[in-house]
Amino acid sequence: ICCCSDKENLCLYGHxxxxxxxxxxAEEVPPELPEPALGINFARDGMNRKDWLSLVAVHSDCWLLSVAFYFGARLNRNER
Structure with missing residues (x-):
């Protein structure tokens, strides 16, 4: 994962x-969509690389679950 140190408040996005x-x-995210964790690069310099990658993975997993539940909640009985 490349996190440029000259940029602030970076996020990890899944496509x-x-x-x-x-x-x-993102400048404009639909308000109902969960936003990814902000600032994944803030703790990087003060942490062990392995611990930092684990932290990024936790934030990414939480974001993916939030997005999955967001879309899943909108499905009706037939779409599930």
């Missing part, structure tokens, strides 16, 4: 094609 991207937070 439908299973690719991941480290980028600045």
């Amino acid at each position: 439908p094609n299973e690719a991941w991207e480290v980028a600045l937070p």
Whole structure:
């Protein structure tokens, strides 16, 4: 994971094609969609690399679960 130290408040985004991207937070996200964890690069310099990657993985998993529940809650009985 590349996290440029000159940029602040980076987020890890998952895309439908299973690719991941480290980028600045989106300017406009639909308010009902869960936002990814902000600032994955803040703790990086003060942590062991393995611990930092574990922290990023936890934040990513939480975001993916939030998005899955968001879309799942909108399904009706037939769509489930």
